[in-house]
Amino acid sequence: MEWAVEVEDMTVAYTTKPVLWDVDMKVPIGSLAAIVGPNGAGKSTLLKAMLGLLTVISGSVKFYIDHHLAMGKKDYKKIAYVPQSGSVDWDFPTTVLDVVLMGRYGHLGWFKRPSKKDKELALSMIEKMGMSDYVNRQIRQLSGGQQQRVFLARALVQEADIYLMDEPFKGVDKTTEHAIISLLQEMKARGKTVIVVHHDLNTVPQYFDWVTMVNKQTVAYGPVAETFTDEAIERTYGKVRIV
Structure with a gap:
């Protein structure tokens, strides 16, 4: 199996207090993968640390683009991030088109303005997300x-x-x-790797084919059909009821 992402023995701390420790996770290329765990388990922290937005005290994070280890701007522009909507300053005076065009900045050189092609692509993705x-x-x-639709169009x-x-x-x-979810499944069908922090356990088997279960540490990761078991859920959350 070829991996899109490998996380090995990763520890992350705020000041001196570890919030994740010895986390291991692998995600195969072309999968639709969920990261699940209880509130405060470090799911969003894990995502941000993987992207270099938080300092990793120990361990490693590797991304693979076109079957080689990602290195440099050319590779890293092939990794997109959609943050939680609550973490964004929505009072900033900008339009839907402006926000979506920000997704093209990695393809532009210094001081270059978006081209007609960039704008056409942005408008087509805005239409795809039903926001025309x-x-x-x-x-x-x-x-x-x-x-949220605008952020997805930007990605x-x-x-x-x-x-x-x-x-x-x-x-x-x-x-x-x-x-x-229709969009994410379409992206998977085109060979994209999509990793989603997710909170609804009921829809994990319906939406995803790969899962990582965390609670400060990795509990389990692997194919949903094999990994997302009652035993693993109980080890991650304690006793919960899936309906």
Whole structure:
């Protein structure tokens, strides 16, 4: 099996207090993978540490692009990140189109403006996410679900190989959730690797083919059919009921 991501013995701390320790995780190329665990388990911290947004005290994180170890700007622009909507300053005065075009910045040289092709790609992804009527709308005027669609459109225009998404279903309605999972499944079908911090255990078998279960440390990772067992769920969460 070829891996898109390998995390080995990773420890992350805020000041002197470890919040994740000795985390191991592998995700195969072309998978739709969930990261699950209870509140405070370090799921979002894990994602941010993988991206270099938090300092890793020990261990390693490796991304593979086109079957080789990612190194340099050319490779790292092939990794896209969709943060939690709650971590964004939605009062910043910018439009839907402006936000989506930010996904093209890694493809532009210094001081270059987005080209006609960049704008056409951005508009096509805005349309794909059902947001064409809002293209010139200020982002602060959007609902939570609409804001999440805009962030996904921004990630899509980056034309990445690996996507890391922090709770993309949080705070959205069922219509938006179905639209998002359809998009993620389409991306997987095109060979993209999608890693999603997810909170709804009931939909893990329905939405994902790979899962990592964490609670400060790695409990288990692997194919959903083999890994997402009652025993592993209890070791991760304690006793919970899946309906």
